[in-house]
Amino acid sequence: KQEVTQIPAALSVPEGENLVLNCSFTDSAIYNLQWFRQDPGKGLTSLLLIQSSQREQTSGRLNASLDKSSGRSTLYIAASQPGDSATYLCAVKWDSNYQLIWGAGTKLIIKP
């Protein structure tokens, strides 16, 4: 069964720290993996999309890596800020259809 797991469910760190969020998935034959951010009660904002042929993607202070062989992706956030506080979701597409399989998310709190 294809599953996506995000651990920990919640994370609290002081402002300014660099941090890593984890996403693990069963079955390494993925098409792509996408990281999203969700603010409380709001919709999802796409942060980074990594194709199966890529190892990483970068956008500003965010860097997402992909290691298919180990079934892992990480989202690295540099110099964290209170505005980074949100829930971060990982979603994996395994085949050519539209289905995304979602993790339950990691709730991140950045303390001023």
Place this chain on the structure above:
Amino acid sequence: ETGVTQTPRHLVMGMTNKKSLKCEQHLGHNAMYWYKQSAKKPLELMFVYSLEERVENNSVPSRFSPECPNSSHLFLHLHTLQPEDSALYLCASSQLAGGPGNEQFFGPGTRLTVL
């Protein structure tokens, strides 16, 4: 308007009411999606439309009825809902429904409360 919009943003309804959720995408995409997000649970895909045809119905109860009159608009008609249907309903769109690399863009969601 830009991106994906949803109305209303909040909805409270009784179990005997009939209401509709609306989604509109301004991205020129050809696929649209309805998701349900309940507390502490991963997103659940409900329906997918590709070029105005429904291509997925993930065992959703018939009290939820989708409608896609054109590639820019998607509705979710609600009737005789149950309290456990209270959730955040999210609409998304992508360029195409299938194939790799099709990034989904989400609306802000409708917070639904069923009394």
